[in-house]
Structure formats: C-alpha cells, structure tokens
Amino acid sequence: MTTVPIPEGWPTTEERARAVQDELRARLVLDEPGPPPGTGHVTGVDVAYDDARDVVAAAAVVLDAASLAVVAEATAVGRISFPYVPGLLAFRELPTVLAALAALPVPPGLVVCDGYGLAHPRRFGLAAHLGVLTGLPVFGVAKNPFAFTHEDPAAPRGSAAPLLADGEEVGRALRTRDGVKPVYVSVGHRVSLDNACAHTLALTPAYRLPETTRRADALCRAALREATRAV
DNA sequence: GCGACAG
DNA sequence: ATCTTGTCGC
Numbered sequence: 001m002t003t004v005p006i007p008e009g010w011p012t013t014e015e016r017a018r019a020v021q022d023e024l025r026a027r028l029v030l031d032e033p034g035p036p037p038g039t040g041h042v043t044g045v046d047v048a049y050d051d052a053r054d055v056v057a058a059a060a061v062v063l064d065a066a067s068l069a070v071v072a073e074a075t076a077v078g079r080i081s082f083p084y085v086p087g088l089l090a091f092r093e094l095p096t097v098l099a100a101l102a103a104l105p106v107p108p109g110l111v112v113c114d115g116y117g118l119a120h121p122r123r124f125g126l127a128a129h130l131g132v133l134t135g136l137p138v139f140g141v142a143k144n145p146f147a148f149t150h151e152d153p154a155a156p157r158g159s160a161a162p163l164l165a166d167g168e169e170v171g172r173a174l175r176t177r178d179g180v181k182p183v184y185v186s187v188g189h190r191v192s193l194d195n196a197c198a199h200t201l202a203l204t205p206a207y208r209l210p211e212t213t214r215r216a217d218a219l220c221r222a223a224l225r226e227a228t229r230a231v
Numbered sequence: 232g233c234g235a236c237a238g
Numbered sequence: 239a240t241c242t243t244g245t246c247g248c
Contacts, residue, residue, distance in 0.1 A: 049239055114238065184237085
C-alpha cells in the first residue's frame with residue numbers, strides 16, 4: 001500500500017473546484033466507443049473514509065474482463081482532501097484513487113468507478129474527471145439517481161431508461177437483476193453509453209452492482225481498517 | 232430564497 | 239460515505 005499527500009494546487013474552495021471542472025471539461029473525449037466487453041482488463045476503483053481521523057483509503061482491483069477473475073490489486077491511503085459536497089465528489093476521492101491506480105503492476109484497461117460521469121450539474125462528474133486526468137477509458141456506475149429523473153425500466157435484467165437532464169440523455173437507469181432497483185450508468189471518458197451499459201451487464205452475472213465495484217469496495221474498506229488500526 | 236443531491 | 243442486530247432466504 002502507498003501513502004499519498006494532497007496534490008500541490010488541489011482546490012480548497014468550492015468556487016475554485018467548480019472552476020477546475022469547467023476548465024477540464026474541454027478535454028473530455030466522448031466520440032470513442034471504448035474497448036468491447038469481455039476483452040482485456042476491467043478495473044474497479046472505490047474509496048472509504050474515516051472523517052474523524054482524517055483518513056481516506058482507496059482501492060483498485062483489476063479483473064480479467066472475460067472471466068472476471070482478479071488479476072491484480074492495489075491500495076493507497078491519504079488525508080481527506082475535500083469535504084463531501086454534492087457535485088464536487090471528485091475532489092474528495094481522486095488523489096487517493098490516482099495513487100492506487102498508479103500502484104498497479106499491470107495496465108488498468110477500462111476503469112469503472114462509483115458515481116457519475118456526464119450525469120453531473122456541470123457535466124463533469126467523478127468518472128469524467130478521472131478519465132481526463134489519466135487518459136484512460138472510464139465510466140461510472142452509481143447506486144442512486146442523484147438529482148436526475150428517469151422512467152422506471154421494465155422488470156427484466158437488461159432493461160433501461162434514459163437519465164435525462166434538460167432533455168439530454170446524460171446516463172441510463174439500467175436494471176442489472178430482474179425486479180431489483182436499477183443502477184445508474186454514466187459515461188466518463190473515451191467510452192460510449194451503449195458500451196458502458198454492455199460492460200455493466202457483463203460485470204453483473206450475480207449481483208446488482210458490478211464485480212469491479214464490489215471487489216474494490218471490499219478492498220478499500222479493509223485498507224481503511226488496517227490504516228486506522230491501533231491509532 | 233431554500234432544500235435536495237453521486238460518495 | 240458512516241452509524242448498526244438480527245433476520246429471512248438461497
């Protein structure tokens with residue numbers, strides 16, 4: 001596991017953070033389909049916090065996209081770099097996530113993160129931000145609809161309904177298990193929404209949430225427990 | 232104007 | 239995200 005400082009120049013105010021989003025948004029690449037499902041690596045990233053102790057732990061878990069077997073894992077621990085503010089989640093999660101990705105012994109391939117990409121007040125959520133900073137194809141799968149609305153998808157797995165903002169499709173409510181609450185898929189960088197949904201279905205053979213996020217969630221919690229143990 | 236709102 | 243016991247079910 002690696003320990004990371006908060007980066008130089010990291011925003012400290014909400015105003016500055018929003019300005020950074022507006023600047024970086026111009027570097028988004030949205031016209032690439034991204035890698036096809038079932039090929040190469042798919043990497044899940046997630047973060048866990050202990051606000052009282054000012055500790056954040058991130059995990060990156062690389063899966064073989066065909067078998068969903070774990071290929072590699074890495075964790076990183078740091079100080080909390082930003083408070084939780086809806087719309088500014090990336091400033092709280094990214095420094096540690098970037099360190100965990102950098103610590104991987106293999107290329108991450110396609111990255112799946114918790115939260116949104118284009119489904120964001122300024123069209124620049126966590127997945128988009130991570131994509132621009134790394135250059136990697138990234139999309140997000142969120143567990144809640146944030147401030148967006150959608151029709152209820154049909155009951156069978158694979159059914160979907162557009163997630164709309166001002167009449168524009170910024171993501172999709174996708175049913176990954178029959179009759180179970182959908183997940184919210186949103187493109188980040190260098191992946192199409194159709195392909196992101198196909199990947200999400202390929203990553204959910206047994207549970208509502210993708211194997212990538214389930215694995216990363218378990219690992220970052222373990223890393224947080226370890227980092228805050230006996231202190 | 233106020234509140235809600237990814238994690 | 240996190241605080242938290244037992245419980246129902248495959």
